[in-house]
Amino acid sequence: ELKVEQNPLFLSMQEGKNYTIYCNYSTTSDRLYWYRQDPGKSLESLFVLLSNGAVKQEGRLMASLDTKARLSTLHITAAVHDLSATYFCAVYLKGAQKLVFGQGTRLTINP
Amino acid sequence: DAGVIQSPRHEVTEMGQEVTLRCKPISGHDYLFWYRQTMMRGLELLIYFNNNVPIDDSGMPEDRFSAKMPNASFSTLKIQPSEPRDSAVYFCASSFHRGETEAFFGQGTRLTVV
Numbered sequence A: 001e002l003k004v005e006q007n008p009l010f011l012s013m014q015e016g017k018n019y020t021i022y023c024n025y026s027t028t029s030d031r032l033y034w035y036r037q038d039p040g041k042s043l044e045s046l047f048v049l050l051s052n053g054a055v056k057q058e059g060r061l062m063a064s065l066d067t068k069a070r071l072s073t074l075h076i077t078a079a080v081h082d083l084s085a086t087y088f089c090a091v092y093l094k095g096a097q098k099l100v101f102g103q104g105t106r107l108t109i110n111p
Numbered sequence B: 001d002a003g004v005i006q007s008p009r010h011e012v013t014e015m016g017q018e019v020t021l022r023c024k025p026i027s028g029h030d031y032l033f034w035y036r037q038t039m040m041r042g043l044e045l046l047i048y049f050n051n052n053v054p055i056d057d058s059g060m061p062e063d064r065f066s067a068k069m070p071n072a073s074f075s076t077l078k079i080q081p082s083e084p085r086d087s088a089v090y091f092c093a094s095s096f097h098r099g100e101t102e103a104f105f106g107q108g109t110r111l112t113v114v
Helices: none
Strands: A004-007 A010-014 A019-025 A032-037 A043-049 A055-058 A061-066 A071-076 A085-093 A098-101 A105-110 B005-007 B010-013 B019-024 B031-038 B042-050 B053-056 B065-071 B074-079 B088-095 B109-113
Touching: A004 A085, A010 A019, A019 A032, A019 A085, A032 A071, A043 A055, A043 A061, A043 A071, A071 A085, A098 B042, B005 B088, B010 B019, B019 B088, B019 B109, B031 B074, B042 B065, B042 B074, B053 B065, B074 B088
Parallel strands: A010 A105, B010 B109
Antiparallel strands: A004 A019, A019 A071, A032 A043, A032 A085, A055 A061, A061 A071, A085 A098, A085 A105, B005 B019, B019 B074, B031 B042, B031 B088, B042 B053, B065 B074, B088 B109
16 A cells, blocks of 8 residues: 655744755655645645656745655745645555545745 | 536535535546545545546445546535535546646535534
8 A cells, every 4th residue: 555654744934944845655656746735725736746856846846756765855945935835745556546645744934 | 727616615514414516627637536635634535537437436435425427527426424524625636647647626625514
């Protein structure tokens, strides 16, 4: 059974700082997705990572995938308040054709 | 396209009543998913369809839950009878070529069973 674990689960940080959210998964997969969810809202797709070594960047967010280590990271550079949200990683389990989500990381950025 | 459309946005019902949640996927998408989100269990995949055919319903919690997709533009998730522990946000999502592209989520239905 595929397990997807994010850490930290809660993160409070100051504006302007850098930080990284980690997503570890237990079974081989070469497809990983990052989503953002604002309180009371739906999930918004941020990044699609489809191969080992894939790196995607959008604004202050950068995501990477290491399939050998079964690890993806979401790096936040010079955080701003607007990035406060819950971030989910989701791993695609090819055999079962399932997308399994991590627990989510609730990010709060303080002025 | 307006995205994935779910209705209702909020539903409050009494225990024992039947509840039907509705979803219209993005036109052209051939996969449709139903997820449930709770604080305790996070995001759980309940069932998914490919070309209107249910492929995996192993996440459906029990026989009180059923889902249908009569055509490419409409799906329902039904709970009968509903129980307080069914209270959650239910999301519908759709995608094209599952795994090849990301799934796009609807706004969700917040269900409260009292």
